[in-house]
Amino acid sequence: MTLNETLSRLKEQGVKITPQRLEILKVLLGEERYYSAEEILKKVQKHYPAVSFDTVYRTLYLFKKIGLVLELNFQGGYRRFEFNHEDKHHHHLVCLKCGKSKKLSFCPTDCLARIKEEHPEFAVTSHSFEIYGYCRGCRES
Protein backbone atom coordinates (compact mmCIF):
# COMPACT_ATOMS: atom_id res chain seq x y z
CA MET A 1 0.00 0.00 0.00
CA THR A 2 1.24 3.51 -0.75
CA LEU A 3 1.41 6.39 1.66
CA ASN A 4 -1.35 8.22 -0.18
CA GLU A 5 -3.70 5.28 -0.11
CA THR A 6 -3.03 4.97 3.57
CA LEU A 7 -3.73 8.63 4.20
CA SER A 8 -7.06 8.47 2.38
CA ARG A 9 -7.95 5.54 4.53
CA LEU A 10 -7.17 7.52 7.67
CA LYS A 11 -9.34 10.38 6.46
CA GLU A 12 -12.21 8.03 5.72
CA GLN A 13 -12.00 6.87 9.30
CA GLY A 14 -12.06 10.44 10.52
CA VAL A 15 -8.59 10.19 11.98
CA LYS A 16 -6.54 13.37 12.23
CA ILE A 17 -3.32 13.42 10.28
CA THR A 18 -0.63 14.96 12.38
CA PRO A 19 3.02 15.33 11.39
CA GLN A 20 3.97 12.76 14.00
CA ARG A 21 1.52 10.21 12.66
CA LEU A 22 2.71 10.87 9.15
CA GLU A 23 6.29 10.27 10.18
CA ILE A 24 5.43 7.04 11.96
CA LEU A 25 3.66 5.86 8.85
CA LYS A 26 6.68 6.67 6.72
CA VAL A 27 8.87 4.60 8.98
CA LEU A 28 6.50 1.65 8.82
CA LEU A 29 6.18 1.90 5.04
CA GLY A 30 9.91 2.44 4.56
CA GLU A 31 11.15 -1.09 4.96
CA GLU A 32 8.85 -4.07 4.88
CA ARG A 33 9.74 -5.51 8.23
CA TYR A 34 8.72 -5.19 11.87
CA TYR A 35 9.91 -2.63 14.38
CA SER A 36 10.06 -2.24 18.11
CA ALA A 37 8.34 0.83 19.57
CA GLU A 38 11.77 2.18 20.42
CA GLU A 39 13.14 1.83 16.90
CA ILE A 40 10.17 3.76 15.61
CA LEU A 41 10.64 6.45 18.23
CA LYS A 42 14.31 6.87 17.35
CA LYS A 43 13.61 7.15 13.65
CA VAL A 44 10.78 9.60 14.11
CA GLN A 45 12.89 11.71 16.44
CA LYS A 46 15.34 12.40 13.63
CA HIS A 47 12.66 14.68 12.20
CA TYR A 48 10.71 15.50 15.36
CA PRO A 49 13.10 15.34 18.30
CA ALA A 50 10.33 16.02 20.80
CA VAL A 51 8.16 13.03 20.00
CA SER A 52 7.39 10.90 23.03
CA PHE A 53 6.91 7.20 23.59
CA ASP A 54 3.36 7.96 24.50
CA THR A 55 2.70 9.27 21.03
CA VAL A 56 4.34 6.30 19.39
CA TYR A 57 2.37 3.79 21.41
CA ARG A 58 -0.90 5.65 21.06
CA THR A 59 -0.42 5.90 17.34
CA LEU A 60 0.51 2.28 16.92
CA TYR A 61 -2.55 1.15 18.83
CA LEU A 62 -4.71 3.51 16.85
CA PHE A 63 -3.33 2.08 13.61
CA LYS A 64 -3.75 -1.39 14.92
CA LYS A 65 -7.41 -0.75 15.69
CA ILE A 66 -7.95 0.48 12.16
CA GLY A 67 -6.13 -2.53 10.82
CA LEU A 68 -3.16 -0.65 9.38
CA VAL A 69 -0.67 -2.17 11.78
CA LEU A 70 -0.10 -5.67 13.10
CA GLU A 71 1.26 -6.43 16.53
CA LEU A 72 3.56 -9.44 16.77
CA ASN A 73 4.37 -11.12 20.07
CA PHE A 74 7.42 -13.29 19.97
CA GLN A 75 8.80 -15.76 22.46
CA GLY A 76 10.66 -14.05 25.26
CA GLY A 77 8.01 -11.34 25.40
CA TYR A 78 9.26 -9.24 22.49
CA ARG A 79 6.56 -7.04 20.99
CA ARG A 80 6.98 -5.78 17.49
CA PHE A 81 4.85 -3.80 15.08
CA GLU A 82 4.66 -3.86 11.34
CA PHE A 83 2.60 -2.35 8.59
CA ASN A 84 -0.22 -4.63 7.52
CA HIS A 85 0.40 -5.12 3.82
CA GLU A 86 -2.95 -6.85 3.80
CA ASP A 87 -2.89 -9.04 0.73
CA LYS A 88 0.62 -9.90 1.77
CA HIS A 89 0.11 -10.70 5.42
CA HIS A 90 2.62 -13.28 6.58
CA HIS A 91 4.08 -15.32 9.39
CA HIS A 92 7.63 -16.00 10.53
CA LEU A 93 10.31 -18.54 11.22
CA VAL A 94 11.91 -17.20 14.38
CA CYS A 95 15.31 -18.36 15.59
CA LEU A 96 15.33 -18.89 19.35
CA LYS A 97 19.05 -18.21 19.57
CA CYS A 98 19.89 -15.21 17.41
CA GLY A 99 16.35 -13.87 17.35
CA LYS A 100 16.36 -13.23 13.62
CA SER A 101 13.27 -14.12 11.69
CA LYS A 102 12.38 -14.97 8.17
CA LYS A 103 9.04 -14.35 6.52
CA LEU A 104 6.88 -17.20 5.42
CA SER A 105 4.74 -17.00 2.36
CA PHE A 106 1.73 -18.87 3.63
CA CYS A 107 -0.78 -19.02 6.33
CA PRO A 108 -3.01 -21.64 7.99
CA THR A 109 -6.07 -20.52 6.09
CA ASP A 110 -7.73 -23.93 6.10
CA CYS A 111 -7.50 -24.14 9.84
CA LEU A 112 -8.99 -20.71 10.21
CA ALA A 113 -11.96 -21.67 8.07
CA ARG A 114 -12.50 -24.73 10.21
CA ILE A 115 -12.23 -22.72 13.38
CA LYS A 116 -14.82 -20.26 12.16
CA GLU A 117 -17.19 -23.11 11.35
CA GLU A 118 -16.75 -24.73 14.72
CA HIS A 119 -17.00 -21.50 16.70
CA PRO A 120 -19.52 -19.32 14.89
CA GLU A 121 -20.20 -17.35 18.07
CA PHE A 122 -16.66 -15.99 18.07
CA ALA A 123 -15.89 -13.07 15.74
CA VAL A 124 -12.39 -13.72 14.47
CA THR A 125 -10.46 -10.59 13.61
CA SER A 126 -6.87 -11.78 13.37
CA HIS A 127 -4.48 -14.55 14.18
CA SER A 128 -0.85 -15.24 14.81
CA PHE A 129 1.19 -18.18 13.63
CA GLU A 130 4.88 -18.22 14.44
CA ILE A 131 7.31 -21.09 14.10
CA TYR A 132 10.25 -21.34 16.48
CA GLY A 133 13.47 -23.24 16.21
CA TYR A 134 17.11 -22.79 15.26
CA CYS A 135 18.45 -21.38 12.03
CA ARG A 136 21.34 -22.98 10.19
CA GLY A 137 23.97 -20.61 11.57
CA CYS A 138 22.94 -21.12 15.16
CA ARG A 139 22.65 -24.87 14.79
CA GLU A 140 26.17 -25.13 13.48
CA SER A 141 27.75 -23.12 16.25
Place this chain on the structure above:
Amino acid sequence: MTLNETLSRLKEQGVKITPQRLEILKVLLGEERYYSAEEILKKVQKHYPAVSFDTVYRTLYLFKKIGLVLELNFQGGYRRFEFNHEDKHHHHLVCLKCGKSKKLSFCPTDCLARIKEEHPEFAVTSHSFEIYGYCRGCRES
Protein backbone atom coordinates in the same frame (compact mmCIF):
# COMPACT_ATOMS: atom_id res chain seq x y z
CA MET B 1 1.76 -36.43 32.38
CA THR B 2 1.96 -37.24 36.07
CA LEU B 3 4.17 -35.60 38.64
CA ASN B 4 6.29 -38.73 39.00
CA GLU B 5 6.88 -39.06 35.29
CA THR B 6 7.90 -35.43 35.24
CA LEU B 7 10.31 -35.86 38.12
CA SER B 8 12.02 -38.83 36.46
CA ARG B 9 12.42 -36.70 33.40
CA LEU B 10 14.08 -33.98 35.44
CA LYS B 11 16.47 -36.49 36.98
CA GLU B 12 17.36 -37.86 33.56
CA GLN B 13 18.31 -34.37 32.57
CA GLY B 14 20.45 -33.98 35.66
CA VAL B 15 18.26 -31.21 37.03
CA LYS B 16 18.16 -30.75 40.78
CA ILE B 17 14.79 -31.20 42.36
CA THR B 18 14.29 -28.49 44.95
CA PRO B 19 11.14 -27.97 47.01
CA GLN B 20 10.47 -24.74 45.11
CA ARG B 21 10.69 -26.46 41.76
CA LEU B 22 8.47 -29.25 43.00
CA GLU B 23 5.87 -26.75 44.13
CA ILE B 24 5.94 -24.89 40.82
CA LEU B 25 5.42 -28.17 39.03
CA LYS B 26 2.46 -29.00 41.23
CA VAL B 27 0.86 -25.68 40.37
CA LEU B 28 1.37 -26.22 36.65
CA LEU B 29 0.04 -29.76 36.82
CA GLY B 30 -2.87 -28.77 39.05
CA GLU B 31 -5.17 -27.22 36.52
CA GLU B 32 -4.74 -27.68 32.81
CA ARG B 33 -4.49 -24.03 31.86
CA TYR B 34 -1.92 -21.30 31.56
CA TYR B 35 -0.64 -19.05 34.33
CA SER B 36 1.12 -15.73 34.65
CA ALA B 37 4.42 -15.71 36.51
CA GLU B 38 2.70 -13.81 39.29
CA GLU B 39 -0.12 -16.34 39.70
CA ILE B 40 2.45 -19.07 40.05
CA LEU B 41 4.43 -17.05 42.59
CA LYS B 42 1.31 -16.42 44.69
CA LYS B 43 0.34 -20.07 44.71
CA VAL B 44 3.81 -21.27 45.54
CA GLN B 45 4.11 -18.73 48.34
CA LYS B 46 1.22 -20.38 50.15
CA HIS B 47 3.63 -23.19 50.95
CA TYR B 48 6.96 -21.36 50.70
CA PRO B 49 6.34 -17.72 51.58
CA ALA B 50 9.92 -16.74 50.83
CA VAL B 51 9.97 -17.78 47.18
CA SER B 52 11.01 -14.96 44.88
CA PHE B 53 10.07 -13.93 41.36
CA ASP B 54 13.58 -14.71 40.33
CA THR B 55 13.10 -18.35 41.25
CA VAL B 56 9.79 -18.56 39.45
CA TYR B 57 11.19 -17.09 36.25
CA ARG B 58 14.40 -19.10 36.37
CA THR B 59 12.46 -22.27 36.93
CA LEU B 60 9.98 -21.56 34.18
CA TYR B 61 12.76 -20.91 31.68
CA LEU B 62 14.57 -24.01 32.81
CA PHE B 63 11.43 -26.07 32.31
CA LYS B 64 10.85 -24.42 28.99
CA LYS B 65 14.34 -25.34 27.82
CA ILE B 66 13.68 -28.96 28.75
CA GLY B 67 10.35 -28.82 26.97
CA LEU B 68 8.18 -29.24 30.06
CA VAL B 69 6.67 -25.80 29.83
CA LEU B 70 5.31 -23.72 26.98
CA GLU B 71 5.48 -19.94 26.86
CA LEU B 72 2.50 -18.20 25.27
CA ASN B 73 2.69 -14.63 24.06
CA PHE B 74 -0.66 -13.00 23.57
CA GLN B 75 -1.64 -9.73 21.92
CA GLY B 76 -1.06 -6.83 24.23
CA GLY B 77 2.21 -8.32 25.40
CA TYR B 78 0.78 -10.79 27.93
CA ARG B 79 3.12 -13.68 28.66
CA ARG B 80 1.75 -16.87 30.07
CA PHE B 81 3.16 -20.26 30.89
CA GLU B 82 1.58 -23.67 30.85
CA PHE B 83 2.59 -27.24 31.28
CA ASN B 84 3.32 -28.93 28.00
CA HIS B 85 0.91 -31.86 27.97
CA GLU B 86 2.69 -32.92 24.82
CA ASP B 87 0.26 -35.18 23.02
CA LYS B 88 -2.42 -32.71 23.98
CA HIS B 89 -0.79 -29.46 22.97
CA HIS B 90 -3.32 -26.88 21.88
CA HIS B 91 -4.04 -23.36 20.69
CA HIS B 92 -6.54 -20.70 21.75
CA LEU B 93 -9.36 -18.43 20.77
CA VAL B 94 -8.53 -15.22 22.61
CA CYS B 95 -11.06 -12.45 23.19
CA LEU B 96 -9.50 -9.05 22.62
CA LYS B 97 -11.94 -7.38 24.97
CA CYS B 98 -12.31 -9.51 28.09
CA GLY B 99 -9.05 -11.39 27.56
CA LYS B 100 -10.58 -14.79 28.25
CA SER B 101 -9.50 -17.63 26.05
CA LYS B 102 -10.84 -20.95 24.99
CA LYS B 103 -8.79 -23.94 23.99
CA LEU B 104 -8.91 -25.26 20.49
CA SER B 105 -8.63 -28.92 19.74
CA PHE B 106 -6.57 -28.73 16.62
CA CYS B 107 -3.42 -27.39 15.21
CA PRO B 108 -2.05 -26.37 11.80
CA THR B 109 -0.12 -29.59 11.39
CA ASP B 110 -0.33 -29.61 7.59
CA CYS B 111 1.19 -26.17 7.42
CA LEU B 112 4.00 -27.21 9.70
CA ALA B 113 4.81 -30.17 7.52
CA ARG B 114 4.94 -27.91 4.50
CA ILE B 115 7.12 -25.41 6.29
CA LYS B 116 9.58 -28.11 7.27
CA GLU B 117 9.77 -29.26 3.66
CA GLU B 118 10.35 -25.79 2.33
CA HIS B 119 12.87 -24.80 5.00
CA PRO B 120 14.88 -27.92 5.77
CA GLU B 121 17.78 -25.83 7.08
CA PHE B 122 15.64 -24.56 9.94
CA ALA B 123 15.22 -26.87 12.95
CA VAL B 124 11.64 -26.34 14.10
CA THR B 125 11.11 -26.90 17.80
CA SER B 126 7.74 -25.33 18.45
CA HIS B 127 5.11 -23.00 17.12
CA SER B 128 2.33 -20.74 18.23
CA PHE B 129 -1.08 -20.30 16.66
CA GLU B 130 -3.52 -17.99 18.36
CA ILE B 131 -6.79 -16.66 17.03
CA TYR B 132 -8.02 -13.24 18.12
CA GLY B 133 -11.44 -11.71 18.00
CA TYR B 134 -14.48 -11.08 20.17
CA CYS B 135 -16.43 -13.60 22.13
CA ARG B 136 -20.19 -13.64 22.19
CA GLY B 137 -20.50 -11.80 25.47
CA CYS B 138 -18.25 -8.97 24.42
CA ARG B 139 -19.84 -8.64 21.01
CA GLU B 140 -23.26 -8.25 22.53
CA SER B 141 -22.29 -5.54 24.93
Place this chain on the structure above:
DNA sequence: AACGAGATCGGAATAATTCCAATCTAGGAG
Protein backbone atom coordinates in the same frame (compact mmCIF):
# COMPACT_ATOMS: atom_id res chain seq x y z
C1' DA C 1 -9.37 33.53 11.60
C1' DA C 2 -11.54 31.24 15.65
C1' DC C 3 -12.84 27.17 17.93
C1' DG C 4 -12.90 22.73 20.19
C1' DA C 5 -12.13 17.88 20.12
C1' DG C 6 -8.62 15.39 20.11
C1' DA C 7 -3.36 15.04 19.99
C1' DT C 8 1.14 15.93 21.90
C1' DC C 9 4.70 16.52 25.47
C1' DG C 10 7.60 15.47 29.39
C1' DG C 11 8.05 13.38 33.10
C1' DA C 12 6.37 10.56 36.59
C1' DA C 13 4.09 6.09 37.72
C1' DT C 14 3.44 1.36 37.06
C1' DA C 15 4.34 -3.28 35.71
C1' DA C 16 7.16 -6.98 34.22
C1' DT C 17 11.46 -9.02 34.18
C1' DT C 18 16.30 -9.55 35.23
C1' DC C 19 20.39 -8.95 37.91
C1' DC C 20 23.39 -9.63 41.86
C1' DA C 21 25.93 -10.52 46.18
C1' DA C 22 25.27 -13.21 50.09
C1' DT C 23 23.65 -17.43 51.71
C1' DC C 24 21.87 -22.01 51.44
C1' DT C 25 21.15 -26.92 49.91
C1' DA C 26 20.49 -31.26 46.87
C1' DG C 27 22.51 -35.06 45.99
C1' DG C 28 26.94 -37.44 44.65
C1' DA C 29 31.42 -39.07 46.71
C1' DG C 30 33.63 -41.23 50.33
Place this chain on the structure above:
DNA sequence: CTCCTAGATTGGAATTATTCCGATCTCGTT
Protein backbone atom coordinates in the same frame (compact mmCIF):
# COMPACT_ATOMS: atom_id res chain seq x y z
C1' DC D 1 25.82 -40.85 57.41
C1' DT D 2 28.59 -36.78 56.66
C1' DC D 3 31.07 -33.75 53.78
C1' DC D 4 31.46 -30.92 49.91
C1' DT D 5 30.51 -28.08 46.01
C1' DA D 6 28.09 -26.79 41.95
C1' DG D 7 24.26 -24.96 41.47
C1' DA D 8 19.92 -22.87 43.61
C1' DT D 9 17.57 -19.40 46.40
C1' DT D 10 16.67 -14.91 48.47
C1' DG D 11 15.58 -9.97 48.84
C1' DG D 12 16.08 -6.09 47.07
C1' DA D 13 17.76 -3.15 43.68
C1' DA D 14 18.17 -2.23 38.67
C1' DT D 15 16.43 -2.30 34.24
C1' DT D 16 13.09 -2.23 30.64
C1' DA D 17 8.71 -1.62 28.59
C1' DT D 18 4.52 0.53 28.77
C1' DT D 19 0.98 3.61 30.46
C1' DC D 20 -0.77 7.63 32.75
C1' DC D 21 -1.63 12.54 33.40
C1' DG D 22 -1.93 17.62 33.63
C1' DA D 23 -0.68 21.33 30.80
C1' DT D 24 -0.34 22.83 26.27
C1' DC D 25 -0.88 22.65 21.39
C1' DT D 26 -3.00 21.90 16.70
C1' DC D 27 -5.81 19.79 12.81
C1' DG D 28 -9.47 20.55 10.25
C1' DT D 29 -14.20 22.25 10.41
C1' DT D 30 -17.03 26.47 10.45
